[in-house]
Amino acid sequence: MSAQALRQARELLLKEYRGVLSTHSKSMPGFPFGSVVPYCLDAQGNPLILISRIAQHTHNLQKDPKCSLLVGEREAEDVQAVGRLTVLAEARRLQDEAQIEAASQRYYRYFPDSANYHRAHDFDFWVLEPVRHRYIGGFGAIHWLDQVTLANPFAGTAETGMVEHMNADHAKAIAHYVALAGLPAQVPAQLAGVDSEGMHLRIGQAVYWLPFEKPCNTPLEVRQALVSLAHAQAWPTVGQVEA
Known part of the structure; x- marks a missing residue:
């Protein structure tokens, strides 16, 4: 199993925010x-x-939870020459109120x-629990x-605190991230999420994932990475992410 393929597949899943959900047709x-x-x-x-x-896809999942999610690189000129990932999964509807609340907070951002x-x-939240992945990198x-x-x-209160703090007090830093990454700047960006490998920015209706230079395992390390990026003159070369 290729560590590089694992990293690329996970990064693709992080970079994108929409895909094709395939279910087993109930009516056909x-x-x-x-x-x-x-x-x-x-x-x-x-x-x-x-x-x-x-x-329709909800009725299909209620009958058979086996499904797949196809994710491909957005705006690719040659879809066969770029990465795409098929997540084979079992879909599960969230019913526990605590899980629904946690999902709501994250999804709404x-x-x-x-x-x-x-x-x-x-509307209901469903989580796609992976069984296997098929990744094609070209x-x-x-x-x-x-x-x-x-x-x-960081999922939960740690992530929420970081996101709210950055959006409330560090709009200038977020704008700098947008400029460094060459992202659209027509409307102000908002921090939507933080994970160990990077951060998600929401710009209008679009979502973008930007990687940290190296993985962060504590909130302090995230803070140090965000401060460093706020003063950087170019986006740093990203090291190999652990699989």
């Missing part, structure tokens, strides 16, 4: 049913989706509009991977 047995869904990663690093109870329709229009770079996801050590 034997046929796969594809639909586009936004996602973010939960505390365990698994894709978290918010879907309507009346949607990535997709603020979802707060308006989650409770009011019978022509001939094909891998079956078993363990791609990585738990977020």
Whole structure:
């Protein structure tokens, strides 16, 4: 199993925020049913989706939770020459109130509009628990991977505190990150999430993941990385992330 492939597959899952969810059709047995869904990663690093109870893919998952999520590099000119990842998973609807609350806090930061329709229009959170991954990094770079996801050590109050602090007090630093990374600057960016390997910025309706120079295992290390980036003249070369 290639450590580089594991890192690239996980980074692709972090960099993107929407994919094609394929389920087993209930109304057309034997046929796969594809639909586009936004996602973010939960505390365990698994894709978290918010879907309507009346949607076809929801009815499909209720009958058969086996599914897949296809994620590809956005705006690729040649889709066969860039990375794409298929997450083969078992979907599970969240029912525990504490889990739903944690999912809500995280998901709303990535997709603020979802707060308006989650409770009011019978939407539920589902987590896609991976069984296996198929990663293609370009022509001939094909891998079956078993363990791609990585738990977020900051999920919960630590991450929420860091995000709220940065958005409230360090807008200038966030704008500097946007400029360093060459991201769109038409509207102010907001920090949406922090994990051990990087951070997510939300700019309008789009989400972007930016890697740290090296993995961070404590809030202090995250703070040091954010301060260093706020004074950097170029985005640092990223070291090899541990698989």
